[in-house]
Amino acid sequence: xxxxxxxxxxxxxxxxxxxxxxxxxxxxxxxxxxxxxxxxxxxxxxxxxxxxxxxxxxxxxxxxxxxxxxxxxxxxxxxxxxxxxxxxxxxxxxxxxxxxxxxxxxxxxxxxxxxxxxxxxxxxxxxxxxxxxxxxxxxxxxxxxxxxxxxxxxxxxxxxxxxxxxxxxxxxxxxxxxxxxxxxxxxxxxxxxxxxxxxxxxxxxxxxxx
Amino acid sequence: xxxxxxxxxxxxxxxxxxxxxxxxxxxxxxxxxxxxxxxxxxxxxxxxxxxxxxxxxxxxxxxxxxxxxxxxxxxxxxxxxxxxxxxxxxxxxxxxxxxxxxxxxxxxxxxxxxxxxxxxxxxxxxxxxxxxxxxxxxxxxxxxxxxxxxxxxxxxxxxxxxxxxxxxxxxxx
Numbered sequence: 590x591x592x593x594x595x596x597x598x599x600x601x602x603x604x605x606x607x608x609x610x611x612x613x614x615x616x617x618x619x620x621x622x623x624x625x626x627x628x629x630x631x632x633x634x635x636x637x638x639x640x641x642x643x644x645x646x647x648x649x650x651x652x653x654x655x656x657x658x659x660x661x662x663x664x665x666x667x668x669x670x671x672x673x674x675x676x677x678x679x680x681x682x683x684x685x686x687x688x689x690x691x692x693x694x695x696x697x698x699x700x701x702x703x704x705x706x707x708x709x710x711x712x713x714x715x716x717x718x719x720x721x722x723x724x725x726x727x728x729x730x731x732x733x734x735x736x737x738x739x740x741x742x743x744x745x746x747x748x749x750x751x752x753x754x755x756x757x758x759x760x761x762x763x764x765x766x767x768x769x770x771x772x773x774x775x776x777x778x779x780x781x782x783x784x785x786x787x788x789x790x791x792x793x794x795x796x797x798x799x
Numbered sequence: 800x801x802x803x804x805x806x807x808x809x810x811x812x813x814x815x816x817x818x819x820x821x822x823x824x825x826x827x828x829x830x831x832x833x834x835x836x837x838x839x840x841x842x843x844x845x846x847x848x849x850x851x852x853x854x855x856x857x858x859x860x861x862x863x864x865x866x867x868x869x870x871x872x873x874x875x876x877x878x879x880x881x882x883x884x885x886x887x888x889x890x891x892x893x894x895x896x897x898x899x900x901x902x903x904x905x906x907x908x909x910x911x912x913x914x915x916x917x918x919x920x921x922x923x924x925x926x927x928x929x930x931x932x933x934x935x936x937x938x939x940x941x942x943x944x945x946x947x948x949x950x951x952x953x954x955x956x957x958x959x960x961x962x963x964x965x966x967x968x969x970x971x972x
Contacts, residue, residue: 595912595958598905599928602822611817615810618842625840625873691844691868692852692861694941695922698868792871795919796942799949 626785631685638678645671662731669727677716684709696796703789710778710786717774718767725763809849813842816862819929826913826921827870841869856938863926863939871918912961920954927951 622628645667652664688705690698813820820841824834844865852861913924926936933944940947 595909596928596930598902598909599822601902602818602906611814612810615813615842616806618839619806619809619846621839621843623840623843623847624836625844625869691865692848693868694864694939695867695871696941698864698941699872702872789872792919795917796940799946 625689627685627688631682634678634682634685638675641671641674662734666727666731670724673720673723680712680716681709684712696793699789699793699796703786703793706782706786706789710782713778714771714774718771721767721770722763725759725766729759805849809846812858813845816859819862820866822925823866823870825910826925827918829914837870837873840873841866844869857935860935860938863931867922867925867939871922908962912958915961916954916957920950920957923947923950924954924958927954 622632649664649667649671652660652667684705688702688709690701693701820838821834823841824837828834828837845862848861848865852858856864913921916924922940923936926939931939933947936947937944942950
């Protein structure tokens, strides 16, 4: 069958007649949420942010008001972590907004999606890996700041520095843990987005090829 | 954007062009529920982009870009209920339209052939079947007219082979 004869069949296809039901269906669609992958990712992100706020707020107040004020530094740690997380979520949200340009020509839209999705996954990987040494460092600073000071008798008894306070101990734990987290993140990101990126790249290659 | 006048204008626009939108959904989705989902998603994307449409492109170009972008880059997981194209089971009616038996058979051949094309080839084929000029196709797809001509020739050959194989069983083991 030639393409020209397919054209004849194609033009003979009729759209269903317009009905009030169709009009109502379109109106109902306008009020619905998008089910596109990018829209779902945006909603998940907002959900994670709300969950974080719900989890961290009681912890903040607990350490701020409890323990006779001895652990207020932990409450500020939670504030710092929340601020870092919100910056992270904000950046991801920005990238997701950049991903969809449906009014662009097909090729430009696909190219934009691939670039933005790669930026998104790179940011995800970097931030997810950097979180580990950052938390380590903050925890180490807090523990060291809470250790008895050098003039106290307790410190003298513990001298030399106990193994669990030694920066070297923390460092030998941190390096392999950061490597492990990096590879776990990379595997997870590839599982979530790898196939999608490959598919988009294949489509772009097909558009570009002659 | 809840202005009733804008909503009405938008609904009129979608109603006028729903034939084209249904064809896009049929090309890119196999099951009726997937087609329904894609149609809703296209309408949603059109609605979202409607306020920013200033007439820089033709309305048909704008519509095709959104519909095809949504269909192609949505990359939905399509659960194919049958693994080989069985003309007897291809849905050909849209809503309640019933076609005469001869036309049904032709439609089944049409969809069976187009179903075997890639997403990009489907888009090109659709635009060609809709009598779009190469200039318009270039505006919608973003690829050069030379490239389009080469691709269309390949698609013609491919469709010829597909329809010959389906009709005469050539190339099937």
